[in-house]
Amino acid sequence: MSTPEKEDTTVAPPSERSRWHWILLVAVVVPLIPFLYNHDEPRLFGFPAFYWIQLVFGVLSMAATTAVYQLTKGKR
Template sequence: MSAPRSDRSPWNWLLVIPIVLPLVTPLYNFDSPRLWGFPAFYWLQFSFIFVGVITTSIVYQMTKRPPVTPAAPAEQSTKPAETTDE
């Protein structure tokens, strides 16, 4: 039986940022400044996607487990097989 999995890394707390950030409406509840004609509401909402992707990537890289390598096979003899010429 394998050991129970533990996902209790402190890096997982960074995932709270992309969840809470869009919920704080005073950050983006205004019309100006405009970016390429879009009100701040729209381009800030779009930028939250990038924040989520970057945060998720950081947490993944910091918490991924090293790959499991299979056990090395037993060493075989490197002598060439003897041939008999009759």
């Protein structure tokens, strides 16, 4: 009876990491820029800009994460 092979779960050294991971900085840095959302107008369906822009940041983060995953999933 043969033993199942173990999957390599080690973290790749920095030289082998994909450059696509830099896209994830968009999801982190953009919400940290207060002048993008620190205002009341324009309103969308009665909601101040602060609230609906936070939802846009969530969608932006999801899109960036999905893009990086799709671009790097075959590189393991």
